[in-house]
Amino acid sequence: MENLLILPHNSELDVTTYEKLGVKIFTPETITPNDYAKITIMLGWQLPLSEKILAAPHSDLKWIQTVSAGIDYLPLTELKGKKILVTNMSGVHATPISETVLLYALYFARDFPTVLANDNKHQWAQHSEFANIKTLNQLTWTIFGTGHIGAELARLLKAFHAKTIGVNRTGHTVPSFDKTYAQSDWQQAVAHTDVIVNIMPLTNETTHFFNDQFFQSLNNTYLFVNVGRGKSVQTSALIQALKDHKLQHAALDVFEEEPLPSTSPLWKLSNVLITPHYSAEMADLGNAWQAIFLPNLKAFVKTGNVIENQVNLSNGY
Ligand SMILES: NC(=O)C1=CN([C@@H]2O[C@H](COP(=O)(O)OP(=O)(O)OC[C@H]3O[C@@H](n4cnc5c(N)ncnc54)[C@H](O)[C@@H]3O)[C@@H](O)[C@H]2O)C=CC1
């Protein structure tokens, strides 16, 4: 008998389907401390409740299915030690994030700041104001992280006839990338590029990867995009690069500290576009979660194992 604790509120999760599999459902509203040790499966991660379940004496917890792709916020060493299975939602964000990155690039490339400034003033712009407009096929893209999201972004960019370079751990080839490099060869990957996108998971190898050495190696690069994790970027080094004209623009969805404090100097930089960790938002997210969770749950009830999206706790993604 599996006892499932469902943490996110989402009306699209079809709980009756789980009950038909013989699974008993708990929610933060119905669970009592006496139930903590009984929970075998957790959908989502919510503090402080999740930590209480994990720490419960004689806890029966066997599997955590996150509703995020990134799992950097989980106590990975403890979960590995306790042999708890972890699956993530990698895949469901590929379309909304790719579309958001295209929006960021088009915002700057089609000089939307100027368009909006004129619109706000009810003013018809002069064509001479748009001398710096670029099309996406005039830009070379280097995407750090060629997984679900990076690969989908590259696939869409190919429709715009853009040149695509990918960076992953080993440099293995991936469809829709003209060339791929290993992380250690990053200098070659960004030497002649225009747009740099971070969509890597946050791990020991990616923490503060985009640091002073990285940004100072650039030469008036057109755009830096971060939709991966804020802690992969050393914010002070990014700000310095924007001031030193190593970088022309930045579009940032994730930050070292979230919410981004109102005192952050990033807010004041006119060449920086800030979005509030929103790039993955879309309607029907619950249905997208269901498409991963339900087959996994069916398999787990039958065999004690899952069939997709298992995270490698040693790699951290
Ligand atoms: N802004 C947002 O709302 C969201 C952000 N994310 C972030 O994006 C990340 C990636 O998501 P997916 O594409 O679904 O994951 P994925 O697991 O499909 O792909 C990860 C990619 O990163 C590469 N990678 C890992 N470590 C690396 C390293 N040290 N150097 C170079 N490449 C490395 C892998 O080779 C792989 O290509 C998540 O881990 C999460 O942190 C994900 C969803 C939403």
Ligand SMILES: O=C(O)C(=O)COP(=O)(O)O
């Ligand atoms: O899936 C991820 O990793 C995300 O960053 C998505 O955002 P969330 O943390 O689920 O609000």
